[in-house]
Each structure stands twice: as C-alpha cells, then as structure tokens.
Amino acid sequence: MKFTPMTVNVLKNLFNTKSTRPYPFVVRDPFPDARGELYNEIEKCIFCGSCSRKCPSQCITVDKEKGLWTCDPFACVYCGTCMDVCPVHCLHHKETWRHVTPEREMIVQQGTPPKPKKKKEDAGEGNDKKAAAKKNDAKK
C-alpha cells in the first residue's frame, strides 16, 4: 500500500510534538546571560555616575548627594554598556523581562552614598606644613 506525501505529513503532524507552545500558560525558560530588566545591587554602588555617562540612551540618572539611582526602563535599550563600565560590578540584567504595565514606572533605588573623603582639610593642613617648612628653609 502506498501513502501519498500528504498522508505522511498528516500522520507526522498528529504524532509529533507541536512547534508552538500555548503561551502564556507555558513559557520558555530564559537563556542564561539574556539581557532582561536592569537592576542595581545598591549596597555595592559607589554612585560614581559612570553608568549614566556611558549609557547611549541616557536613561540612568545618579544623584550622589541623596544616594538615588534611577533608571527609565522605557528609554533603556538593553545594550548592557552600563554593566560593562561599572567599576564595582553592581549592575546586572535579570534574565526575565518587566511585566506589561499601563503606568510609566521608573526603577528607583535608594542607597547610602559613600562619605566624602576629608581630602581638602588633610590637603590644607599638609600644604600649611609644607609652606611653614619652606619659610623656615628660606629663613635659614
């Protein structure tokens, strides 16, 4: 008995697994290292602002005084540049995406900015001492 190609196809389609999946009930697992939603490990962040300067879509703002790190996810292009340039490696992409939302929500994270170093005072004292030493040298 000979089967036509169409019959073979029909039988294949009946017994093979489906090419599609019934989304959203079955969702494919994300690939590792996929660039999903951006988040900041805010405890590590030193608020240097490299991410906001290097971002091509300029979606990140960093407020060093208040310790605020803000990202506009609607402007973000998920390129991962901020992640590469971060000196303390506190920026990461989640593997999953943000859920659909009717409202424009910004990603705002509050952290504690590092205390400013007492450079000026130290430097000032140092300078004074050096100046005094120079004066003494001159007198001698």
Next chain:
Amino acid sequence: MAKTVIPFGPQHPVLPEPIHLSLTVEDEIVTEAIPALGYVHRGLEKLCDIRDIHHMIQIVERVCGICSKIHAMCYCQGIEEMMGVEVPDRAQYLRVIWSELHRVHSHLLWLGLFADAFGFESLFYQFWRIRERVMDINEATTGNRVIVSVNVIGGVRRDLTPDQIRWILSELDIVERETRELESTILDDYTVRKRTVGKGMLTRDQALALGAVGPTLRGSGVKEDARQLGYAAFKDLDFEPIVEQDGDSYARNRVRFRETLQSINLVRQALRKLPEGEIATKVKGFPEGEHTSRVEQPRGELFYYFKADGTKHLDRLRIRTPTFANIPPLAAMLPGIELADVPVVVLSIDPCISCTER
C-alpha cells in the same frame, strides 16, 4: 485605453514597510512607476552631533533591525581603521559568525515574506519556524534576539564557550536540514514559478547601469559581493558569490535561498577556524580625518562615510544602505508587468525602508 494612476502604499497589506509608488496603469499593465520616500525618516545621522563615537554604535544599530549587527560592524571597522586600531583575530571571527547568522535569519525572514506576498501562507509559517532557531542562537550567545549590541570599537563584548560552539553547530545542522526540506517547494512549486518566473526583469546591463547591489545584482548575472574585499575574517574563509543569470524575481529568490545555505556553511567554517586569544583591545583617543567603510549586508553593499576632527563627536556620518541603491532598478523592473504582480516584484528586492531613510 486611458491611463490611470494608482497609488500603491505607503500602507499596503503585503508590504511590511511604508514605500509609496505612483503606478501608471494601462489595461492592467504598469507603464510607469514613480517611487516616493520619506515616511519614516528619523534623523539618525544628525545624532552624531550630540552622541559621542562610542554611543553611536547603538544608534547605527537602530538604522535597521534585521541587519543591526552588520551596521555596527561597518561603523566600528571604519572608526578602527581611522584610529589605526588592530582588532584581535578572535574578535574578527566572532564578528563574522554573528553577521552570517544575521544573514541567515534575514534571508529566512525574506523567504517567508516572499511566500506570503503571493499568498502561500503555510510556506511563510515554515520559514519563520526555522528562523526562530537562529533567533534563539542570537539570544543565547549575545543576550538579545534582534539588536544584539555585541560590537565595541576595538573588538566584541561577548565570547563563545566550547559548549555554545557545539550547540550552535548542532542547531545549524537542524536549520540546514529543515531549510533543504523546503527547497523543492520554494524553487519548484507550480504556484511559485507561475508568480515569479519572468516577472520583474532586470538585465545585466540595466543592473550595472542603475547601480543595483546585493542579490538583485547577483540575480542578474553579475558576480560581485562586498565580502570578496576580505574584511574581518572573510579573507580566511572559502566562498564564491552566488550568481543566477535570469534577472527575474525567481532568480533573486534562488540567489537568496542558496545564500542562506552558503551562510550556514560560512558560520561552520568560522567556528572551526576560531582562534584563541583576546576579544577586544582597549581604545584611547578619537579619530581624525576622512574614511569610508564597505561591508555586505543581506540586502547588498552597505557604505559608510566618516569625517572626524579629533574630538569625541564625528563631524559627519553618511550611510548609504543597499535598498537606497536598489530603488532605481526597482523603478526599471516595474514597467511592463501586470498590476497583480507588483507586490511580488517590489518584495523581490527585499525593500527595507527604515534603512533607506535612516
């Protein structure tokens, strides 16, 4: 019979993108076609005044979604040559691998859209189902599906692990097998032949005179491919440009189908020859002077012109995309065909209007 002028587009069920054609029709036969552009102009070239040279990589990727990787490669290559940066060999090979994967998925997308243009819906589904595997490779290796953002000036940002290489090779085997299964349908089917053979003729002389590029040029019997320049790692890979002599829609279809298989072969070659080493060099300073850069996109030759004055912004960036070069040949193909064949012939040059208008 009196002449009638029929507007075709900018929104048409067959065309994915907005191009307008004023078709002068006499007795169902097109006698003249005048294209009009300008519906999706975004001013990306002007952005080089505001964004610095490193930001511009992500901006040029957005000229076209389908060949984003190749735009970024062309841009980075030009800037690197201006600054005298030596790109590591491994980075050159990785660039070729991703750009050829882009060619595979772009051609599979086009083959599907072409089948859709003459109403062959199930063939359209089949090609797009295969394409999904290539998109998965993109996502797993680069992080994104379409706009992959892997290029930087001086190299690439991601590397391939041996596991990933093995997985890509096994996936490519499946892609090749499934594409070959559809060969007899897309090339020999009665419906496909009826709608494409002899439609939209472009002779060899016309193609050369009107400046056609890519599969449109190679479909008319001209053996020219920008990859023969040997940019990136193409100088080390074996390939011959694919040429068809007929110059009709069917010849262009054949060229694209055969190029899909050729690109899969090129990815395999590059993966096997992939050298060890660094994937990027650090780049300091800014470019100065004038330069041009050419690469081969799925649609044809892409051309970038740079002018820089040593600051972090480029003075001028001019992009000539393949569809822009293919519009005069399209205007020459349309006269003499039936009105019902216009969508198929327009689609046969693989128009990308977002590219053309930037």
